[in-house]
Amino acid sequence: MTSPESTDRPYSAFPVRIGVQIQPQHAQYADIRRAVAAAEELGVDVAFNWDHFYPLSGEPEGLHFECWTMLSAWAEATERIEFGALVTCNSYRNPELLADMARTVDHISDGRLIFGIGSGWFEKDYDEYGYEFGTAGGRLDALGEALPRIEQRWAKLNPRPTRDIPVLIGGGGEKKTLKLVAQHADIWHGFGDAETIAHKHEVLDAHCESIGRNPGEIERSAGVGDKSPEELGKSLYEVGTRLFTVHTSGPDYDLSLLRDWITWRDEMNNQ
Template sequence: MRFGTFIPQGWRFDLVGIDPSEQWATMQRLAQRADDGPWESLWVYDHFHTTPVPSEEATHEAWTLMSAFAASTSRIRLGQMCTCMGYRNPAYLAKVAATVDHVSSGRVEMGIGGGWYEHEWRAYGYGFPAIGDRLRALREGVEIMKQGWETGRATLDGRYFQVDGAIVQPQPIQQPGIPIWVAGGGEKVTLKIAATYASYTNFGSANVDEFRHKNQVLQGHCDALGRDHTEITRSTSINVVLGENQADVNDRLARITDRANRFVPESGRERFLEDIAPASPGIGTPEQVAEHLQALKEAGVDYTIAYFPELAYDTSGAELFEKQVIPALA
């Protein structure tokens, strides 16, 4: 199994209490730490407002961070989980990603999806199209990006996007193009897009039975298209709070809960804490979490991206994961 890690950027209230003027230094330090460690990739989220409810807490923009991480790391691959197609013109996005690929010497991954966070869609003036329209726009956008990266130009007279000879030069260092991760588990459309275009998928579920089902649906789409499903790497994301023993786990959860009580608006606090419920598969000792990841591996997971909610304040949980969980699964 391969492993990536999220870098806190504020979206999940994971930089609260750190002065905004110091937040980039924190993110850079953690990115460089990951670059020196066993991780294959680092990730950020493509969102503008905090979740599960918007607030005045800082949320740093994903592609700006991609460029900054590209210049301040040397080995680790750089991804977004996941870029929202509706937030940027796809020809422009192809150009941005190609430039970052050059800055990073060919280390960019393109995580892409249809988008879901209605509040920020409307707040930024994008409206909020129906899910079918968002996914059809996703398909058009991916086609435009692939054209730009593979040929240096993109032309599409689509329903949602129209580009006419958009020049994407320089093309990415990676050829035939930047690897595409299609994120989401929609069975009729999203997984069919993944079967058509993706090098990687991310169903976003750490539930073994759900993952196994989505995997079967993806394979069915690949069979219908005549594509070898083994060409697509399956990934999942997992929230991790790791302790030496149960008492240590409980102490970590208590500290995260205390930060939530101080910084997360009451209207979203319960939903925020659901992500670190004690029964969650990424909460526990290294042995417990490794056992769950082994079950996911047997279900078809090739790649796990770990999110540590305490990372900006305490790296010891990530260190446990690096020393005990990764070697058990790698």
Template sequence: MLLETPVTLGVQLQPQHTPYPAIREAVARAEGMGVDILFNWDHFFPLSGDPDGMHFESWTELAAWAEQTERVQFGALVNCNSYRNPDLQADMARTIDHISAKGGETGRFIFGTGSGWFERDYTEYGYEFGTAGSRLDDLAAGLSRIEARWEVLNPAPTRRIPVLIGGAGEKKTLRIVARHADYWHSFVGPDDLPRKISIIEDWAARDGGDASRLVVSNEIARRSDEEVDALYDSGVRLFTLALRGPDFDWASVERWLRWRDERNAAGA
């Protein structure tokens, strides 16, 4: 049984092809509109458009968002485990968590992570690309180190930092999700989601995980209303919407915020 939670909307502001002042303005606008979570991504080069176009680094942005914002949760969709020592990642996450805590409240940082896949990031920045399997093994080992480091840092994180894991591989990724994740993010369609969720629950039962705390997340850009409704019926409760600047599509954000509110009102 998955965690039953209100519908939330996450907006991913892609850190590409957009001057930072426009990203800063977009962060403020999204928070003011009532978006629940803001995301960027953890790459070093654009993923679409001009491959050598303007691009900014993920964690530096997230620290700035922590200071800039007051209410919205935020994180990477997703961080790449390969680029930084796991204990360093834990320390960075804890620090951003504290920066984001305002007025005596707890922090708002979500630790979204994955095993990495964009080979250019690795080759041009001097990281070993390895294989999909070796990168997933590194992620599993890294998450255990991150969680252990959070237990001994001084000061400790302001809250139990939620972990979001992206990916849908059944033998390794979903096993890592079952063991470590509070959120599972994928692009899996509604027809296959129930089967994937059952695999997560099976891994949790075998490894002693707790799938009952899991919130299922999925991307809705370029999906029809019928597909998004079907994702909801399949258990998705965090819906993410990727936006590319500099001309961010705020009309789509308004539309999906209305849908979120209607869904939550109907389920109240």
């Protein structure tokens, strides 16, 4: 394995960016909207929600709001930041409809949408809303079938998207997920320590090589949860991560850690 200290990676040319996942649980929408506005005011680069129907932590039947209707509101409520789902569940919507939804939000926001997508995993969502859960492999196969349909629909829509909408794929599966990233994504999002992320980057680079794609085209993203820049920033940066996303949950969205990451971003980009 390449040393986690190595920085001679083609995707290292991306600037450091900071994201925040404002988890839409245990809060009224007004609180969520205020958190997004505050994050934009602080200087965050990307704001994410998630695509679930129930909270993932805390009271399982607690307050919760739907992903894509919220993103359309964020398109109007924000001015500068990029935004999207971390990540959309492919299982919940017809791919052509999802492409049209994304194109519409792209236009509402004047081209600031990041199209995050994954295969889905939260069984309660499936059971409660009547979707077939199936198997992890089957859900990944469905994602592989959906991505070309989404791309083809974007090319047919009138009007077309304002730009080539950046596609973010989340997940670390080495045989299927990272192969889909090499084929379709502009951003890969994963989780783990520097050693884990470095290994995933190598696997992704190999998939890119096998199809003749430059791995430097794919921005590398990682969730840092509630960790500080001192804990994770340097180590993940040295293995090529450039988009770092913290999370915060309702009802009281605490953005203090986000401030620390934004300060660290500015220091890194001004070196």
